Amino acid sequence: MQTKSKPQILKVEEGSIVTPLGFSTAGLHTKVKRKRNDLGVVYCEVPADSAAVYTLNQIIAAPLKVTKQSLAEEGKLQAVVINSGNANACTGDQGLIDAHLMRDAVADLFSIKNNYVAVASTGVIGEKMPMDKILPGIGNLAPQKSFDAANQFNEAILTTDTCMKTTCFETTIDSKKITMAGSAKGSGMIAPNMATMLGFITTDAHIPHEYLQVALKEVTNETFNRITVDGDTSTNDMVIVMASGLASNNALSPAHEDWEAFIQLLKQVCQDLAMMIARDGEGATKLIEVNVQGAATDEEAGMVAKTVVGSDLVKTMVFGSDPNWGRVMMAIGRSGMTLDPETIDITIGPHPLLVGSQPTNYVEENLSSYLNNEKVEINIHLNIGDGSGKAWGCDLTYDYVRINASYRT
Known part of the structure; x- marks a missing residue:
C-alpha cells in the first residue's frame, strides 16, 4: 500500500483575495477617515459555506454579534462588509442597530438574504458610527474581480497598518485546482487569542460549513493565536473564511483523502497573514x-x-x-x-x-x-x-x- 505523498502547496505570486473562483471586492473612501479608503466589501456570486472565529475578549463589538447571528442561520455567507476608522464597540443599543443597518443595506444592494451578510468594523472604540457617511457609501460599492479592486478593498480595512497584507496559494484536491487567498489588517492591540486583527479568507474549495469551522479553529490555534505585539486583545477580532465550492471537488471532510491538503493550504494562508501582522506591529522594526x-x-x-x-x-x-x-x-x-x-x-x-x-x-x-x-x-x-x-x-x-x-x- 502506497503512502499518500505530502500535499504540494504553491504560492500564487500575482494572486489576491479575488483569485479564487466566484469572488469580487470593492473599496472606497467615505470620509470616515481623512485619506485612505474606509469601506469595503467581499462578495461571492453564490452563497458560500463559511466559518468564523472571534475575539476572546468578553467585550464584543456589535458587528461580531451580527455576524454570529448571520452564520447561525445557515452557515453560509455571500458578502462581508467592513468599515475602518470606527470600531462600533461599546456603543450600546445604537451600535447594534447600526450594525444591522449595515447588514440590511448590503443585502438590499445585492438582493440577497440578510443572513448571508457578515459585518466587521475596526478603529476607535466608544464612538458612534457615522452612518450618514457609511450607508451612502454602501450604496456605491460595486465589486469587481480585478487586482485593482482587491487592493481597493485591502486598503479599506487598514487602521494603523503601514502596509496591505494579502497572500494566495493553491493545491490540488480530487485532481481539481483549489485556490485560497486572504487579506488581513492588524498592527496594534495584538495578542494571542487572537489579535487586534481582521482576516478575510476566500477559497473555491467545496467544503461544508461544519467541517470548514473545524478546520479554521484548528489552524487558528497554530497561526493567528501565535502572534503578539503588545499583549492586548481587541473587542473586534475576527477571521472569516468563505468557500464558494466552484472548484467542483468532492465535498471535503476529515474522512476525505485530501483533507490534510486542505488543512495545509489553510494553514499556509493563515500563517502568511499572521507573520505579516506581527512584522507590521506598531512602530516595529523587526x-x-x-x-x-x-x-x-x-x-x-x-x-x-x-x-x-x-x-x-x-x-x-x-x-x-x-x-x-x-x-x-x-x-x-x-x-x-x-x-x-x-x-x-x-x-x-x-x-x-x-x-x-x-x-x-x-x-x-x-x-x-x-x-x-x-x-x-x-x-x-x-x-x-x-x-x-x-x-x-x-x-x-x-x-x-x-x-x-x-x-x-
Missing part, C-alpha cells in the same frame, strides 16, 4: 520568530513560544540588539509549562548561547550584529519530549508609544 522543540506536547511548546515572544523584556532586547539572553530564559521559566531547568538549549540565529542549561562561549559582537537583522529567530529546545511549536511577534520600540499616545488625534 519580526521575531520563536521556535520551541522538545516540549512535553505541541500545545505546551506553543505556549512557551508565545510567552517568550510576548515578553516586553525580550522585545526590547531585540530592539536594542542587546544580547541579554537571560531574558529568554526568564520567559521560558514563567511560561508555566513543563520543563527541566537543567536541560534547556537556546540558540539565537546561528549562535548557540545555552546547551543543557550551561552558557557557551559565544562572541557577543557577533550576536549583537545578528540582532540587527529585520528577522530574528530564537530557537529553544527543552529536551523533555517531542512537542514543537512556533510564535511570532515584533520588537518594542519608542514609536509604539508615540503611535498609541496619539491614536485618536
Whole structure:
C-alpha cells in the first residue's frame, strides 16, 4: 500500500483575495477617515459555506454579534462588509442597530438574504458610527474581480497598518485546482487569542460549513493565536473564511483523502497573514520568530513560544540588539509549562548561547550584529519530549508609544 505523498502547496505570486473562483471586492473612501479608503466589501456570486472565529475578549463589538447571528442561520455567507476608522464597540443599543443597518443595506444592494451578510468594523472604540457617511457609501460599492479592486478593498480595512497584507496559494484536491487567498489588517492591540486583527479568507474549495469551522479553529490555534505585539486583545477580532465550492471537488471532510491538503493550504494562508501582522506591529522594526522543540506536547511548546515572544523584556532586547539572553530564559521559566531547568538549549540565529542549561562561549559582537537583522529567530529546545511549536511577534520600540499616545488625534 502506497503512502499518500505530502500535499504540494504553491504560492500564487500575482494572486489576491479575488483569485479564487466566484469572488469580487470593492473599496472606497467615505470620509470616515481623512485619506485612505474606509469601506469595503467581499462578495461571492453564490452563497458560500463559511466559518468564523472571534475575539476572546468578553467585550464584543456589535458587528461580531451580527455576524454570529448571520452564520447561525445557515452557515453560509455571500458578502462581508467592513468599515475602518470606527470600531462600533461599546456603543450600546445604537451600535447594534447600526450594525444591522449595515447588514440590511448590503443585502438590499445585492438582493440577497440578510443572513448571508457578515459585518466587521475596526478603529476607535466608544464612538458612534457615522452612518450618514457609511450607508451612502454602501450604496456605491460595486465589486469587481480585478487586482485593482482587491487592493481597493485591502486598503479599506487598514487602521494603523503601514502596509496591505494579502497572500494566495493553491493545491490540488480530487485532481481539481483549489485556490485560497486572504487579506488581513492588524498592527496594534495584538495578542494571542487572537489579535487586534481582521482576516478575510476566500477559497473555491467545496467544503461544508461544519467541517470548514473545524478546520479554521484548528489552524487558528497554530497561526493567528501565535502572534503578539503588545499583549492586548481587541473587542473586534475576527477571521472569516468563505468557500464558494466552484472548484467542483468532492465535498471535503476529515474522512476525505485530501483533507490534510486542505488543512495545509489553510494553514499556509493563515500563517502568511499572521507573520505579516506581527512584522507590521506598531512602530516595529523587526519580526521575531520563536521556535520551541522538545516540549512535553505541541500545545505546551506553543505556549512557551508565545510567552517568550510576548515578553516586553525580550522585545526590547531585540530592539536594542542587546544580547541579554537571560531574558529568554526568564520567559521560558514563567511560561508555566513543563520543563527541566537543567536541560534547556537556546540558540539565537546561528549562535548557540545555552546547551543543557550551561552558557557557551559565544562572541557577543557577533550576536549583537545578528540582532540587527529585520528577522530574528530564537530557537529553544527543552529536551523533555517531542512537542514543537512556533510564535511570532515584533520588537518594542519608542514609536509604539508615540503611535498609541496619539491614536485618536
